Amino acid sequence: MNRTVHPIEQESFRRLRARLDTSCFPPLTRAVVERVIHSAADLEYATDLVMTEEHLAQGHFALHSGAPVVVDVEMVAAGITRRETVCRLRDAGAGPGLTRSAHAVRLAYEEVGPGALWVIGCAPTALEELLTLDASPALVIGLPVGFVGAAESKAALRDSGLPAISNVSEKGGSAVAAAALNALLYHPTSSEEIS
Structure with missing residues (x-):
């Protein structure tokens, strides 16, 4: 996907x-690590993020x-550029044992x-609910934030064996989750690399 990169973004990545040194990472992993760090100005994500290049390639292709x-x-949708998203939170309702995010x-x-x-960049309960479904996802970007349930839901995601991007700590959030998706969106496909 060709896009014009603003000089401020170029300088930000140069400073990052x-x-x-991100040169040790495989291409898609490097793209995700750099864009997530760029979104949060937090270098600790280089060691906090958990993903495999194989899962990223699967998600990139899909x-x-x-x-x-x-x-x-x-808020996650607002951060994802150049791609339509599905968000059903406005249609969801809470009920016994089910948050609005889980219902969505x-x-x-x-x-x-x-x-x-x-x-998923906000609600740990959304990630927990996804893990109960037979969703066969191409990729789960599970980066909810918070002191209650965030780290635990991300650990459950890693334990599930699903193709995923997560992190170990309680950090995360909408901007970080959108940045991880944008990294894959902006990364060229094989045909774009050839042309």
Whole structure:
């Protein structure tokens, strides 16, 4: 995907690379690590993020092949550029044992079915609910933030064996989750690299 990079963004990435050598990472991992760090100005994400290049390649292929992108909140959607997203939070309601975010995940799954990319940057309960579904995701970007349930939900995501990007700490958030998806969105496909 060709895009014009603003000089401020170029300088920001130059400064990031001056502070942190990211050349040891494989291409997609490097793209995600750098864009997440750029979104939060937090170099600790270089050691906090957990992902594999194989899972990133699977998500990258699905994303560029038109797989749906589902987000847990509108703030994540607002951060994802150049791609339509599905967010059902406005349609969801809370009930006994079910938060609005969890209900929104159920509604979104009914809409998109298996094979989507899921980007969760706010609600640990959304990530927990996704793990109960047979969603067969192309990739789960599970980066919810908070002191209650965030680290635990991300640990459960890693334990699930699903293709994923997560992090170990309680850090995360909408901007970080959107940045991880944008890293894959902006990274060229093989055909773009050739042309």
